[in-house]
Amino acid sequence: MPAPRPLGPTGLPWPLLLALLAWGLLPWERGAGASGPASGPWALGGGLAFGLALALALFQGRVPPGPRSLGRVGVGLLQGAGLGLFLVDLLTAEAVGPGQAAVTLLALFSLGHWLAGSTPTRDPLLGGLTWVAVALVLLFIPYPLWVLLRTLDLGRIPALLADGRFLLLENPYTPASEAALALAVGGVGALVGLLAARGRRFLGLGVGLALGLAVGLALFGRGALPTSLLVAGVVAPLATLLGLGFALLEYSQAPPWTRALLRGLALLPLISPPFILAFALILAFGRNGFVTHHLLGLDQNLLYGPLGVILAQVLAFTPVAYMVIRGTVQNLEHSLMEAAATLGARPWRVFRTVTWPLLRPGLANAFLLTVLESLSDFGNPLILGGDRQYLATEVFVAFTGRYDPVEASFYGVVLLLLVFLVFFLQYRWLGRAAFITATGRPSRGGGGPLPPGLGAVLAGVFLLWAVLTLGLYGSVAVGSLVKLWGFDYTFTLRHYQDFLVLGLPVFLNTLKVAFYAAVPTALLGLFLAYVLQRQELPGKRVLEAMTLLSFAMPGTAMGVGYVLAFNPSPWVLTGTTLILVLALVFREVPVGVRAGVAGLAQVDRSLEEASATLGASPLRTLARVVLPLLFPAFLAGLVFAFVRGMTAVSQVVFLVGPGNLLATVLLLGWVEQGQMGRAAVMSTVMVLSLVAATLLLWPLNRRLDVRLGGLP
Amino acid sequence: MGLRLEGVGKRFGPVPAVEDLSLEVPPGAFLTLLGPSGCGKSTTLRLVAGLELVDTGRIWLGEREITHLPPHQRGLGMVFQNYALFPHMSVLENVAYGLRSRGLPPAEVGLRAREALRRVGLEGFENRPPHTLSGGQQQRVALARALVLEPPVLLLDEPLSNLDAQLRRQLRVWLKSLQGELGITTLYVTHDQEEALGLSDLVAVMRGGRLEQVGPPEEVYRYPRNPFVASFMGQGSFLEVLVEPGAEGLRAQLDGLGFPVWAPEPFTGPGLLFLRPEEVVLGGGSLPGRVRTALFLGERVEVYLETPWGPLLAFGPREPRPRPGEAVAWGFRGGVVYPRGAGDVPGPA
């Protein structure tokens, strides 16, 4: 029977060594000329206290366990003191340097180390890592949102609510007053309500008036709230319906090529920045659009406004809905329907009593996701919004155009409230089931053959959609090769030459940032998944909810929160690569968590237990058993994080600095300035490289594309 | 090295899985935990292994208390019901895993791992991935993986339950002789009472998280302490009788006759008489009975009788086979009585 081995791989007190190394070598504060170890008395004292605490903590690991020994309490107090000193130091610093960051993380680590070490089964090292992960999640997900909420000045809310940009904006160039029109619709609603509700007149009147006013405002109001709701209200049902249709088509009698086409075409909008579709729509249907201007000879600008935004979003988000719903359709056991039929149920009854309840969670999920996507979509309204306001863009315009953080936070909070409302409604309708996405087992499910008429209609709709999508992406590719879209369609490589100078450095920078973000995202995601699934941790549910939070939050709201939280000292991070990476990591970490959870579900718990009984420490078990088995999940998380990092726009648009542009932001700028050729080149290059990145995953794709759908 | 549990308890939420369990496995002994599904056998094993933490009580390994040690510091060998072989490692790597975790030099690791594989008769399988092995072979790899570390105690959770009956029988014999050879203290979990009787030096019967009886298999079989243990270990029937004091010990009253019986705690009055079928002698007494059915089971015939005291199971002759409806006289050699109403009265076995 060997004696229990001391902690650490070689028995060396390596956290202590690392801490001392960081403290001694890394610059303490950021900024020009800052270098060398800490100089201030706080930093010095903190460093020494911390070192002492760590040394004691490591000594701790070797003391045979005994509950509440005096030494333990003493070490805990010391560690607390060390951490406290660091926090004070952090608050007084000009700008946090790598030295401070590293030592603070190590202090946190050792605190977790100590706390976990004092409970028998929790491994000190794992405990330390858990603490660091939790602290990072807290700092980069709820904290910026909290700052956003704090910025909101309650006294200004009435004025902001009354502001034309929020609800109702008068357009002096239209013949009738917008308010009058909205009121008229409200009046009609009231009348209808009065007539329809025979018994309870007042109720009918009230409901009719409210509904009528809502419709009137949505149609004529032009404010951000009604417009965003109008768009989401049209896009979500349409995209869900289309998604359902395509999913049914795929699992019915459709020929194999339909299936392949469906998969490929659905992937395209999923892995490219969504506003490329807005851009392509301008090329095809804009004022100088190829179809509208050249083929039809029209001269219009109908595209600019809710119609265009809706079109772009339906095209962009139908694949999201399709991916989610196809997971559900795939899991429909055909035999269930046959069983119902043999029990004597007619087709419609089978649908109502068996198919629909089974499909409902998937549809609700798809609906939820498309509503969220539509509300938080930033690029499409910015490009195609026309003379209307949208919540997500208004956050940006208020912050960067009108320099009004309070107004920006107001719109951000309205967005957050809407998101919570949607989640709440979904929860009320479905209960917990709503939040469980299909795992996408490749099984021979599907709803069985469709009625002939429905099949033909679906096939026709799909064909139309396929032609439109292909045409749009194709026109972007062509647009990159012609002189001046709309006027001069001669072949040229000039835009590519421009791109080499203007776009390529930004594109490479984006690759770099996305890659930097992808690795920690996948690792942190796996680690959090492991903690959530396999470790006892008080407040685990809260941690899980927080990671979900960052996934549901509209990017612009999160972006403003980041600027408000991390621009002031001691962070001073705006414009650095670091903050871009951090923003991406914590925005995408749910992808990593989801991949990790799905992967862990495949790893039997007894493997880890076997490893433990064979004498492997929890960290060794993690490294030797869990991680190797999770490698496919890790790879998937990596590629998806990378793809999403490349295409992110709404959040990072607040954080980019002059020397630190990202491709999506630059592309958005070019489209807005009408630099169609360059924009087309950038779009083409991005889409091609993203397709290539995704193709790396092809062997895994079959298992994973549903998961991707769960996380647009 | 011996293993001792003192007042061990564990709850999952409000439900106690194990309650106030005290148990001692002497050095080198083979102790089997036996009981119906969900009675807390696996939980007990996992508490010993450190995979679950005790709520109350203490666990000792020899002279050392291990109650609060994490599993990887306990140094116990464990074999899982599903074998838990690492799918991303070869057979040899699986067996070498624990040695590597201990930081032994690679040369020694290889040597000892191969030796362990040879011991379980799996030479030549070193480089195979585990999933290409048969169930019995996987079982032996799991055993080699645990034994190669020379653990002071071996823990086995229903290691044979995933195998077919034939293989189970073979491996049972092999396991018993290997354990004897190594002299390793073993804690074994099963709900197969035949397995428990055959393998163990000591049997511990559990119910609802509590220990009902511990002892050598013969003792537990012959002198079950309560009706539950009696009915769970082997077959038998309960007859409703009157218990009276006799000249030497207790007597059970049947048909005006007094039969000497044994009781775990002496009492008089209404009682339950527990009779093993092999103790019942058909045609060898004067007690009345009538055959309900007779089942031919190869080496023996099971005869189900109706008697004035309740249904009774006995072993009968092959020839002439007892016929349904036929009246038989019977007697018995010895039985155990329990006070009526004490504990659950199980139905006829």
Ligand SMILES: Nc1ncnc2c1ncn2[C@@H]1O[C@H](COP(=O)(O)OP(=O)(O)OP(=O)(O)O)[C@@H](O)[C@H]1O
């Ligand atoms: N992790 C757990 N969480 C909640 N309850 C548990 C857990 N593990 C076991 N239990 C409960 O504790 C009781 C004992 O379970 P245990 O697995 O020890 O039974 P067992 O005797 O091994 O049964 P079997 O023969 O079916 O394997 C059961 O009621 C079980 O439901």
Ligand SMILES: [Mg+2]
């Ligand atoms: Mg069990």
